[in-house]
Amino acid sequence: MESLLFRPSLLQGESLSNYVYRLSKVNGYSTSHYILKTLGMKNHQYYSNSFSYDAIKNLAILSLKSEEELFERSAEFYLQKLGKQLSNIFLIKTTIKFCPSCYEVGDIIHKRDWQLTLVHYCDSHKVQLIDMCQGCESKLNFGALITGYCPCGFHLLESQVSHIETGSLFEEYQEFTYLLLEKKTAPFIIPVSLKDFLTLASKTITLLGGMSSFVMLDDLNDREIPSFTSRYQGELENERLKLAMVNIFWMYSNFPSNFYKAMDDFYQKPYTNRKYQKKQFETLFENPRFEVIQSAYEGYWNLQARKQNVHRALNEKYSDQKYNYTKKDLIKKYNLTRNEVDTLWRKPRFLKEVTRGGNTYKVFSAEFEHEINEYMLLKPHLVTRKEVCKMLKISDFLAMRLVGTQLLRCKEVLGREGYFFDIREVQKFKERYNSILHNPIFVEYGEISAAIKIIKLIKSKIISTDELSIEFLQSEFPRYEKIWFANHQLRGKQVYSLEQVRERLRVDGKAVHKMIDKGVLIPFEIRFHTESNRYYFLKEEIDLFLSVHIKIADAVLAYPVSKITLQRWVNKGILQNVLEGISNTNLLIERELKEELLRRGYILS
DNA sequence: ACTATGGAATCCACGGGCAT
DNA sequence: ATGCCCGTGGATTCCATAGT
Structure with missing residues (x-):
């Protein structure tokens, strides 16, 4: 040749x-x-x-x-x-x-x-x-x-020649692309190479596809941004591709203002479309170069989450992508001892079974990770029962009574047996109730038992500390005593089953269980040999619970105050919501509400 | 000018009913 | 028990108004 x-x-x-x-x-x-x-x-x-x-x-x-x-x-x-x-x-x-x-x-x-x-x-x-x-x-x-x-x-x-509109965004975009083609990198949000920009564009179009154009191009009648994931379509619709590319360019100019405008429109897409497109777009962040976009993007969703506009699951996606932990994972992540981890592995509710390589393993489900987090926070504050006795100047026997009556809560220490307490809770208990515990006036009512009962009544806000006069106790105490602690045997007592309580409180069964877990309701737990636990509640106790609490919706009808104001008071901590973390309904203590309304002059005495 | 409040509008998530 | 649907509660924002 x-x-x-x-x-x-x-x-x-x-x-x-x-x-x-x-x-x-x-x-x-x-x-x-x-x-x-x-x-x-x-x-x-x-x-x-x-x-x-x-x-x-x-x-x-x-x-x-x-x-x-x-x-x-x-x-x-x-x-x-x-x-x-x-x-x-x-x-x-x-x-x-x-x-x-x-x-x-x-x-x-x-x-x-x-x-x-x-x-x-x-x-x-x-x-x-x-x-x-x-x-x-x-x-x-x-x-x-x-x-x-x-x-x-x-x-x-x-063929007719049409010149480019000078000063248009389209011209700006084309000058940018020629810069990309000539040089290795061109200034964008970050300096990008041609490959970077095209990667960005190919992912971005999943968001923009189908939305109406943000950029006016006079020669295009159809203003819907085309998706060019299908190459065949792309070739046929080359003129419309121009619209897509200019819109992509627009979206990242004036960053992040335009980006957020586009995200707002994207958010208007039907959820079923959106979720796949979202996932597609997020593959962009596998490339660490686009960190700036990623943080703006995550900022956008966090903002939506704060506005309660997106599902919690979507929002949490960024915080934790791990679903299961092995023992080694936990030891490494939380610096736990093997003993501690083994304790976790003895709790079936934390565990999930997974099959890997044909073998079945038990792994720690990440949905319970918060419990470990809580434990890690609690760990430095834990003290033994002996130390509690010293602090409160009480006997070991009384300490056990306080635990039995749930006035002091035992904390579990992973990998160790015995009773442990949160020193902060003990300190609080000491400040509030130690004087009552050691108050001579309870001698008349059976000493320690009476003191415990009274503390429980105060804690339940049924009586206040101002009312702790001898006269009051003599007249009122037997009634409350009857209600709460008369006899721990159910025989001869009117009781509600869990199902009946659910009906009376007009809540879901799940909510009742949560209320038990959080100590809002205290049940009698009966363990049958063949079945799981059954809960019973004193009828009087439930009736009392109903009579001292009020829902916001009912309070609005009963008192001259708006729903929103009550919500704000709850948020600010002025009023206590006894169902916090249990239900999405706010349940207020009516006495507390009345006092607050009186104090602010909403009602007169 | 600043704060507190109420009303309207809007969203998500939960509760509860219902079917399976 | 589980899944789905729908009504409703609460959180939030914007806006207007009252009080300081």
Whole structure:
């Protein structure tokens, strides 16, 4: 194989197919057929500017050019640079775009960069590229450029030229893309390479697809941003792709203001669509380069979460993606001892079974992780029962009584047996109730038992500390005593089952269980041999509970105060919500409410 | 000017009914 | 028990108004 007689130099930006076309022309061939045959190329490769390694090698001999500089002009240059995935989206092969002004001059009919769907105008003439026949509106291929005619008979030289609008966002966008093509990086939110920008664009379109355009382009009637995930669609709708690309560019300019505007619109999409698109977009953040966008994006969802506009599950997605922990995981993460971890593994409710490699393992379910967190916070404050006795100056026996009556709560210490207490709770108990515990007036009522009962009444806000006079106790105490502690045996007592309590309180069974867990209701627990625990409640106790508490909705009817104000008082801690963390209903203590209303002058005595 | 409050509007999540 | 649907409660924001 020998070199050709005439070997023109490569022109600025021309595609390799364009060069082969010129090479044939200057050497006097009527078509490119001869050269293509010599190179070992098929016609469709020529049309799509796809040159194999062998073809380029042969062309280098024919033209006396280096293989590198030839390769750079082929579509494979971008295929190599962007990878297959991005090329599939952004590199057009079967159809072409052309510049009518370039075409008139005749030398350059096709440029390599015009194969990219992000380029829409010719940088030397500032003219919009044409991608379809203006006679029949069908797509054009490279063959049409060579012959000069669309198969319908329309002459390409008769194409109308439209100049780019100066000062438009579209112009700004195109200048940016040419900067990307010329240089390695261009300034964007962060300095981006072509590949970075296309990655960003390919993910972003999942958000924008289907939304109405943020940018006005006068030559487009249809203002819905197209999705170009389907390459076929993308090629057919090249003009609309322009709209998509400019919108993507718009979304990240004036960052993050426009970004948030776009996110707001995205949020209006139906949830079922949104959740998949969201997931798709988030794969962008696998690349750490887009950290700035990620933090703005997460900021947006956090804001929505604060507004209660998104599901909690969506919001928590960022905080913890781990679902299960192995023993090793926990030891490492929380610096636990093996003993402590083993204790956790003895609690079936924390554990899940997973199958890995055909074996079944027990793992710690991350949904209970907060319990470990609480334990870690509690750990430094734990004291033994002996220390509690010292602090409160009480006997070991009384300490056990306080535990039995739930006035002091035992804490579990992982990996250790025995009774442990939170020193802060003990301290609080000491400040509030130690004087009562040691008050001589309870001697009359059976000493310690009476003191415990009274503390319990105060804690339940049934009586206040001001009322602790001898006279009061003599007159009122037996009644309360009867209600709360008369006899721990249920025989002969009127009781409610859990089901009945549920009905009386008008709440769900789950809520009752939560109330038991949180100590709001204190049940009698009866353990049957064959069944799980059954709960019973004293009828009087439940009736009392109902009579001393009031729902916000009922309070609004009973007192001259608005729902919102009561909600605010609860939020500020002015009023206590006894169902906090249990139900979404606020249940107030009516006595507390009345006092507050009186204090603020909402009601008179 | 600043704070507290109420009303309207809006969202999500829960509770409860119902079917399975 | 579990899943689904629907009504409703609470949280939040914006806006207007009253009181200081």
